[in-house]
Amino acid sequence: MNATVILVGIVMVLALIGMIACAKKQRTNPNAQPLAIGLLIVVIACGVTIMIKTGAFGDGDTRTIIENETRFACAKAEKLGKYLASKFGGESVLVVANSDFDTNERTKRLITSLKDGLGSANVEVTTITVPQPAGMPEEEGFVMPVEEMMTAKDFDALLAQHKDRKLVVSMIGLPRDAQNMTIWKMNAETRPKIAIYNGDVHAMKGAIQQGYIVAVTSYKPGIKYSEDAPPSDVDKAFDMRYLLITPENVEKVANEHKGLFQ
Numbered sequence: 184m185n186a187t188v189i190l191v192g193i194v195m196v197l198a199l200i201g202m203i204a205c206a207k208k209q210r211t212n213p214n215a216q217p218l219a220i221g222l223l224i225v226v227i228a229c230g231v232t233i234m235i236k237t238g239a240f241g242d243g244d245t246r247t248i249i250e251n252e253t254r255f256a257c258a259k260a261e262k263l264g265k266y267l268a269s270k271f272g273g274e275s276v277l278v279v280a281n282s283d284f285d286t287n288e289r290t291k292r293l294i295t296s297l298k299d300g301l302g303s304a305n306v307e308v309t310t311i312t313v314p315q316p317a318g319m320p321e322e323e324g325f326v327m328p329v330e331e332m333m334t335a336k337d338f339d340a341l342l343a344q345h346k347d348r349k350l351v352v353s354m355i356g357l358p359r360d361a362q363n364m365t366i367w368k369m370n371a372e373t374r375p376k377i378a379i380y381n382g383d384v385h386a387m388k389g390a391i392q393q394g395y396i397v398a399v400t401s402y403k404p405g406i407k408y409s410e411d412a413p414p415s416d417v418d419k420a421f422d423m424r425y426l427l428i429t430p431e432n433v434e435k436v437a438n439e440h441k442g443l444f445q
Contacts, residue, residue, distance in 0.1 A: 266427055268302045275304070284310060349375055350378065384401045387444070397430065400427055
């Protein structure tokens, strides 16, 4: 068993423990359910990685589940893109994706769906370059996700390099120390509009209300997870699982889903 399989197995176990813990807390904390679903996706991804590395991949049921989850995720990306096109059509767009965006088939499908929603917008896709932690078996194909390592300083540097992009769509959320980002000190005329495809909305209400974050997608509290295929209609698939939160509806969403925001 190589080092990658061992490391991915450890991540899988930790994600499973976290998922179970969140599932137990979802009755008292609505934010625990979206986190539990996110951890479930991590568990599935780790399982697929292990099967590929060990030559065990190929089970039809597993492939079907992964495909259904990808289709739901694509519906979320396209819905976000459509909203942004309707509000900010004509803006130059910077999409911030994970480091494997040009080789990972799932990520490529998500970006395609986002672009489909954005329509004819001028779109550039990039990532944040962060050195891998010492000891990571990068040579064997395991790369720590950018969203787990990036900092406010890294995100600021990326925005500074793309000042011509007036709409930034992050597919990797915001840094853990997002409160230190310089964007919060910029005025509305100079700062880019930020939209978030993936991220924890718990602490975002104020930033959304004030227009720093113009749109964010989130799991809908109380949804029941199913392995069924999503509807072919993008809006119907989106509405089964997700919320689109904007400055216009953030108060309504907060009132309908108590505890979603801190």
